[in-house]
Amino acid sequence: MTDAEDLKALEARLKRWEETSLKDSLKALPERRATFVTTSSRPVRRLYTPLDLAGKSAAERLGEPGEYPFTRGIHPTMYRGRLWTMRMFAGYGSAEDTNRRFKYLIDHGETGLSVAFDMPTLYGYDTDAKEAKGEFGTCGVAVSSLEDMEILFRGIDVGEVSTSMTINSPASVTWAMYLAMAEKRGVPLTKLRGTIQNDILKEYEAQKEWIFPPEASMRLVVDTFEFGAKQVPQWNTISISGYHIREAGATAAQELAFTLANGMEYVRWGIDRGLRVDDFAPRLSFFFNAHNDLFEEIAKYRAARRIWAREMRDTFAAKSPRSWLLRTHAQTAGVSLTAQQPEVNIVRTTIQALAAVLGGTQSLHTNSYDEAYQVPNEKAVRVALRTQQILAHESGVANTVDPLGGSYYLEALTDELEEEAYRTFDRIQELGGVIPAIRKGYFQQEIANSAYRYQREIEDKERTIVGVNDFVVDEQPEVERLKVSEASYRAQLERLKRTRKTRDAQKHARALDRLRNGCEGDDNTMPLILDAVRARATLGETCDVMREVFGVWEEPLLY
């Protein structure tokens, strides 16, 4: 029988099945709900069959692992060759506090570092700025100076370990501090491996950690592409993120589409600068959420790889396969964690991590069960790390490449997400592109609408959140508090005072002047920022110069 004949026969069989077995079954036992939906409220059908996959060949849809369009994964051997990097996001209090946490995690088997910074640092303020009141070290580590960066990595060989730094608006400065620190230790820049998140577009859209207006920020980002390509070739100068877009309330489809649209915008800007796409595209990396709905998430990662490969090869004419393949980090969904019955979060995190692994992530952070109300304590973070180790070594899912490839449901879902993404790309085009759409509040509005709809579903009990609107117990969770110490705060202030007092004032002033001039002109800002950092300018001082020149972004109509 030919494929077409097979399908016709299947169609007939399904019809018969619907009219007999299914009909009888529904009569005896109706389904639990009228419609079943994913976490993103996408309708899910009762049964998926080869009929859902008709229309595209396996070659088109899947390809082979490690080859265009990379649906099945970006390496031929995936986790058989190398496990994903277990990279736990960590940071709180002072550099000393976080350095201790890094070592704890390394001791317990994490294979990559990931730095969480506190609010003032994320917004380009020093610990002693007035805007920093009450915010020292509460959600990440405070890094105001090169000294802080040195202490943060004390006793850690940055030539060997890869470090991801989750920082955006001031990313150039923080990166410069890392590079200057490595330099001081005699580690050549060419040896450094890591990532800076540096994804400003999603800040305007979702996380709101912006400082400067879009055009100035994009210039800073492309400066890092250019600098990195030449001087720090093993560094990922951007982590184009969907995680935060999803956390802010977007659906899986929106997370996928908005992230890739942002990605393509960065590519456009790089090309406009005059860079050859194959010179910087291989160092673009991604960061997706790993949310509750197992299959929707796996489909999302696969659709992402396929779309990116196609766009890079066909739209941007990249020649190198390394430019086509989408490398991603994933983090389990923070927003899904509950404060009620927190130990149950371990189960959520496990399923979400499983989705990321079955989806082919290159690197993974798993949330700790106490993160609905604090930065994780040691016990909680250890369990989170063990979760990854169980998946890697006991569950068997890492033993074969893309185990779910070919699943009718999964492939249909991947196709659906891909189609929806392209419709969204068209919409963004109609609005004039990513930055005009940001100014028009398009992303922000879509995200707020999805967030509201999701919350209403919970309120109306259409959607069950275990422990919150069902299976509720009246229990006070007992969790060991992790607190930021007064002593750390005072030590940090002291250190800042010392930095300002003991540095070469002239060298410092000259470096900031040169940075100011460079910002006003067309120079690549990275070397100038590096000089400022070497002259012991603080994060706040450096960002203030840039604030002076570039101005500060005013959020558009966001309701």
Place this chain on the structure above:
Amino acid sequence: MPKKIRVLIAKPGLDGHDRGAKVIARALRDAGMEVIYTGLRQTPEDIVEAAIQEDVDAIGLSCLSGAHMVLFPDVVKLLKKRRAGDILVAGGGIIPEDDVPKLKKAGIKAVFGPGTPLSDVVAFFQKAGKAKGA
């Protein structure tokens, strides 16, 4: 006609996670209230000044970065100083259970942690409005 309840929803400090604040604002609107949403990066001074000019019945503060122990009480203190202590203050966000008694002692009338049903939040503000005669 029943008086309209006016509420200020504010995000003190640097924290930019506004998903919750915006959802709450919409829910309060759907419950018939007039909601002034201040936007991000508000200082306690900004918040209190807005509350006074808008003559709100209550303020809802949202903070997810852990700075609530400093910023929330600052708002209450400033309201008292400006002789507007009759404006009720509630807080929400990432707030550990054992911080709640301290916040309440500092004058925060209610704390709505993660997982709080919207209906609870709406009920609080409805009560707050009725206390002022709405």
Place this chain on the structure above:
Amino acid sequence: MASLLDGDKRAAAKLISLIEDDEPEAAEALATIYPHTGRAHVIGFTGAPGVGKSSLINRLVRLFRARGKKVGVVAVDPTSPYSGGAVLGDRIRMADTGVDPGVFIRSMATRGHAGGLALATFDAVRVLDAMGMDVVLVETVGAGQSEVEIASRAHTTVVVEMPLAGDAVQTMKAGILEIGDVYVVNKVDLADADTLVANLRFQIEARDGWTPPIVRTSALEDARIDELADALEKHAAYLRRSGNWKKRELDRARQEILENARRLLAQRVRDPGAAGSSFETLAQQVVARKLDSQSAAVRLLQVATRKGPRQRARP
């Protein structure tokens, strides 16, 4: 009251709330402060949603402050017809000016009033006037007939437009070309404004010795805001010089008296009493063809104006 006239923001805010809630004390308080009003330059802003009124107003506030003026703002947003609630989001765009002691910003919901304003809007403006504001900016919802409402109440009406991207032919609302004293074409950095500006220039006519200027503005150029502020101040000067300030105030007074009278009458026929029962009887007579409605109205006026408590209705 005394503290309000001194500039006490809490007192002013509370009075505005009383006015919005139509409390009996509000009428008395307004009557008390009325003699202290009339100084402020009231500028109304109309224009479609999304055109950038709030941001423009924010920048004007900063500029007027720099020029030494005290500024009040009343920003109106629509009340949801379904829930009766509203999200008042204009203040967000004015975040950095809110704590300036010389600035007072009040957000107001339309509360069912059709048009771009709330019933309480212009009484709130009076409160800000009485408390010492030199300029009061009123931002309308921008939909419906807001431009007509505001033109009849403000000294200066600013119409804010923005150029459409692409080749779409830009149509303008009927009437908009007749009521503006100053026209602003905003967001000129985002699309080509020349066609729109040319169209406006062609269609806008001088009235009474004033040719409405067309100012181009964009978020990226501060100089333009200076131009706008200058145009607004020029218009105020023109109004005073030409006698039109007084003329507009007279027009407005006439309108307000009539509207108050209308409202008072409507209130009276709702209340139990001579007017109310007479109203019912008259309505029955009209239906029974014993009387036509015009004659009925004359009779009603006679009855209603015979005696009644001193009340003040808001226009």
